[in-house]
Amino acid sequence: MLKDIYYENPFITYDHIPIGICIINSNFNIIFWNRTLEAWTNIQREEVAFKNIFELFPHLQSPKYKARLKLMFDGRPPMVLSPMLNEYFIPIKDAEGKYQAQTVTLSSIPTNETGSYNVIIAVENVATLFNKVQQYRMIKNQAIDELNRRIEAEEKSKEYAKKLEQLNSTKDKFFSIIAHDLINPISAQYKLVKILKDNIEQFSKEDIIDIIAEIENSASQTYKLLENLLTWSRSQLNRITVNIEKHNLTKIIEMAASDVSSQISLKKISFEINENCNSTVCCDSNLLATVIRNLLSNAVKFTNYGGKISVSCRIDDDFTYIFIEDNGVGMDEETLSNLFNLDKTQSKLGTNKEVGTGLGLVICKEFVEKMNGEISAESKLGEGSKFTIKLPNCPN
Amino acid sequence: MSYELTQIQQEAILELLNIGVNESTNILSEILNVEIDLAIPQIRIITSDRLIDELKDLGKEDYSAVNMEFHNSFSGISQIVFSQDSANKLVDVFSRQVLDTYEFDEIKADALVEIGNIILNAILATFSNSLNHEFEFYVPVFFENYKKDFFEQRLKFIDEVVLLGKAIFRIEELNISGDIILFFNIKSFQYFVSIIDLYINKIS
Numbered sequence: 248m249l250k251d252i253y254y255e256n257p258f259i260t261y262d263h264i265p266i267g268i269c270i271i272n273s274n275f276n277i278i279f280w281n282r283t284l285e286a287w288t289n290i291q292r293e294e295v296a297f298k299n300i301f302e303l304f305p306h307l308q309s310p311k312y313k314a315r316l317k318l319m320f321d322g323r324p325p326m327v328l329s330p331m332l333n334e335y336f337i338p339i340k341d342a343e344g345k346y347q348a349q350t351v352t353l354s355s356i357p358t359n360e361t362g363s364y365n366v367i368i369a370v371e372n373v374a375t376l377f378n379k380v381q382q383y384r385m386i387k388n389q390a391i392d393e394l395n396r397r398i399e400a401e402e403k404s405k406e407y408a409k410k411l412e413q414l415n416s417t418k419d420k421f422f423s424i425i426a427h428d429l430i431n432p433i434s435a436q437y438k439l440v441k442i443l444k445d446n447i448e449q450f451s452k453e454d455i456i457d458i459i460a461e462i463e464n465s466a467s468q469t470y471k472l473l474e475n476l477l478t479w480s481r482s483q484l485n486r487i488t489v490n491i492e493k494h495n496l497t498k499i500i501e502m503a504a505s506d507v508s509s510q511i512s513l514k515k516i517s518f519e520i521n522e523n524c525n526s527t528v529c530c531d532s533n534l535l536a537t538v539i540r541n542l543l544s545n546a547v548k549f550t551n552y553g554g555k556i557s558v559s560c561r562i563d564d565d566f567t568y569i570f571i572e573d574n575g576v577g578m579d580e581e582t583l584s585n586l587f588n589l590d591k592t593q594s595k596l597g598t599n600k601e602v603g604t605g606l607g608l609v610i611c612k613e614f615v616e617k618m619n620g621e622i623s624a625e626s627k628l629g630e631g632s633k634f635t636i637k638l639p640n641c642p643n
Numbered sequence: 644m645s646y647e648l649t650q651i652q653q654e655a656i657l658e659l660l661n662i663g664v665n666e667s668t669n670i671l672s673e674i675l676n677v678e679i680d681l682a683i684p685q686i687r688i689i690t691s692d693r694l695i696d697e698l699k700d701l702g703k704e705d706y707s708a709v710n711m712e713f714h715n716s717f718s719g720i721s722q723i724v725f726s727q728d729s730a731n732k733l734v735d736v737f738s739r740q741v742l743d744t745y746e747f748d749e750i751k752a753d754a755l756v757e758i759g760n761i762i763l764n765a766i767l768a769t770f771s772n773s774l775n776h777e778f779e780f781y782v783p784v785f786f787e788n789y790k791k792d793f794f795e796q797r798l799k800f801i802d803e804v805v806l807l808g809k810a811i812f813r814i815e816e817l818n819i820s821g822d823i824i825l826f827f828n829i830k831s832f833q834y835f836v837s838i839i840d841l842y843i844n845k846i847s
Contacts, residue, residue, distance in 0.1 A: 311674040318670075324711060324767045324780035327760045329753035331738050350753055352782050373753075380749045 267370035348377035521559035529641035550575035663766030709759025
């Protein structure tokens, strides 16, 4: 009778499920091999019956498989072997002779003897799913790579557009400086010289000295403007070489201050360089001197007669900070927020009607950044301004 | 009803969990040839409705979990839960296919089941051997969307107690963390604590 066969060997039930089932005893001998495995492997159950699984499939002797199989005879919870971390467990080949991906579950089942277990090896053929996922993964990865390439290209394109916009703004600023800031003082100088030439007999010696002083002052401002314009254009064209080394900080500050000393004396401003600047700084000495000169020149410009300007420093483990502080007219918040922005800079007349272009601070920012540093400003209208240059220290 | 454990009970459970994870690291290192350091530094006992507060970011991002049930005179569910990011990193490092794929897919899920299974298997086997209790174990189940597919269903069981341990993996300079969770109903938890007491008496 058919049902007697099932009573004799209950494992026969496993012939009717689409999962490969192999059962081994504690001697690692195969005691059951279901029809599904027969179909998948072309190995008949009679060929494997009571044969040692390690002899039949020597690759299972690898610790990866053997260690887990051994543990299962202690009645352990089920173990799963996935196709990503393992090759095949039971050799099942596809039409091309390749081993098929499989998910294997090892489960302990108690035998009639106390403390003794058999192990069920359940093999799920996941080759179709595995291959589909692999294909999907490949397509998905290609799509993501392509998307990333496009995003990168778009970002580059945005970057170019921004650069173009900057160049355009630079060009506009350049023309604006030439059109206004340069033409006005030169035109004034020309007119003063012409008035002097045409009417020299009508002027007293004191008048002539005053007019010449006016021309000198205007020419000096124009010279400074041209100097800044030249420096800025060289910087824009990347023609400035940066050579960062250790330098004496006080010397650089003194060098920059000497260029504005006559303006400081003229406005009877009290000026001091704090002793804490007596240290070394990691910088390009020419660039830093230009930055400090510009900041001091600005401080003088916006400090009242008899005011105060100081330079102080702070050095910590990573950075050197240089503070240039004045008790001058200060700035409102809008001016402060657009201070280093070329498009929005607007020159304001100094306390002694000194002119400028707003270009100085743009150059300061560019130069400090060329030295891997940062520049910032704080200010209160009517109370003064404080500029901070932050430069990284040289590695020891 | 108090779910508090005494200091000595906590230490005993922590010790058993760490014996289990230690065994699992040996298996993982041996079979997958990856050096791994895995520890559970502390455990907490909470009610299941508090679990969402305990699993960092569970409300924000999704978690994956490997789940294994055990049954006998006391029953429960053991789980190892990972954020998607941790799960992805863990499978990448074990399969040595870093950046092979950008997302967690079915194949990676299968691999995570294998890794989680090795850890839970060792923990449950340690409990079974040390507490001298045989269990019926069920095959591991994977939850890709832990919050929706498991956690929210589980909240219905208000009389559940959760034993939560943070598992810290250190693999090849990567720090990955997951949560080991044991769910018990109150009756099973009381039984579990009573046999922990027997274990403490036996070893002290």
